[in-house]
Amino acid sequence: MTKYHNQGVAFLTQHGKESLVRDALEEQLGCRLIHTDAYDTDQLGTFTGDIQRQGSQLDAARQKAKIGMSLTQLRIGLASEGAFGADPFGGLMPWNTELLLWVDEERQLEIKGVAQGPAQSSSKLIETLEQLDSFASEAQFPSHYLNLRSEDQHHTKIHKGLKDRAALVDAFREIKKAAPNSMLWIENDLRAFGNPTRQGVIRNALKDLLRQLKSLCPQCDSPGYWINKTIAGLPCQSCGNKTRGAIAQQWHCPSCLHTQYEELPLQHLADASICDVCNP
Ligand SMILES: [Zn+2]
Numbered sequence: 001m002t003k004y005h006n007q008g009v010a011f012l013t014q015h016g017k018e019s020l021v022r023d024a025l026e027e028q029l030g031c032r033l034i035h036t037d038a039y040d041t042d043q044l045g046t047f048t049g050d051i052q053r054q055g056s057q058l059d060a061a062r063q064k065a066k067i068g069m070s071l072t073q074l075r076i077g078l079a080s081e082g083a084f085g086a087d088p089f090g091g092l093m094p095w096n097t098e099l100l101l102w103v104d105e106e107r108q109l110e111i112k113g114v115a116q117g118p119a120q121s122s123s124k125l126i127e128t129l130e131q132l133d134s135f136a137s138e139a140q141f142p143s144h145y146l147n148l149r150s151e152d153q154h155h156t157k158i159h160k161g162l163k164d165r166a167a168l169v170d171a172f173r174e175i176k177k178a179a180p181n182s183m184l185w186i187e188n189d190l191r192a193f194g195n196p197t198r199q200g201v202i203r204n205a206l207k208d209l210l211r212q213l214k215s216l217c218p219q220c221d222s223p224g225y226w227i228n229k230t231i232a233g234l235p236c237q238s239c240g241n242k243t244r245g246a247i248a249q250q251w252h253c254p255s256c257l258h259t260q261y262e263e264l265p266l267q268h269l270a271d272a273s274i275c276d277v278c279n280p
Pocket residue numbers: 217218219220221222253254255256257258
């Protein structure tokens with residue numbers, strides 16, 4: 001039995017994310033997910049930029065969790081917040097980082113489930129129906145929904161969540177009618193219910209969160225006992241100097257602050273590519 005057996009967990013979301021997390025969360029923790037949509041989370045920021053998010057991804061998630069807890073009168077809350085940008089390696093690939101934040105007021109705990117991966121988040125300026133159709137197939141439409149608006153954002157509303165060709169073409173014609181000479185801005189809808197690629201990343205963030213919630217501290221028995229640091233120093237296979245490769249990791253309890261070093265099994269030496277002596 002886990003620490004959260006039979007406990008209610010508040011989840012404030014408007015975009016169908018409760019159906020993504022409910023089964024795994026309830027099966028693995030024995031808790032009850034209490035969904036609320038009584039607050040318009042779009043007020044805290046939207047992906048289309050009509051409302052800018054204030055603060056960091058973590059700030060936004062924390063704020064959502066707290067609002068959900070207060071609306072449901074619960075002391076445990078969950079929040080989901082996504083971010084999109086370029087990949088951290090070459091900066092060329094659209095990238096998605098998902099955070100699932102668990103807030104436990106009783107234990108004064110905050111646990112972060114994180115996952116990242118390639119995103120389906122294309123966008124383009126287009127002019128003709130032909131270009132519209134060609135973008136749509138590149139952007140994995142209709143399994144992934146689209147947003148469409150005039151290039152000049154002040155003139156037209158954004159058509160969000162377009163999920164079939166008839167709706168897409170209607171939106172195109174409506175915008176063209178209002179502003180015949182305008183280019184159109186088309187993009188993937190990044191809200192979870194319209195973006196299966198993002199749903200996969202959220203599921204991975206949930207796995208990360210559940211692993212931590214089920215890991216109990218050997219000293220105080222609180223959930224969230226997890227690796228918070230890796231210690232570098234794996235010898236280089238070519239010159240023997242210490243590299244950035246991990247040689248040990250530190251486990252940490254966010255409740256009682258108990259920490260423990262764990263040496264990693266030395267299966268092989270570090271590749272010379274991560275050695276500052278061989279490959280500065
Ligand atoms: Zn502890």
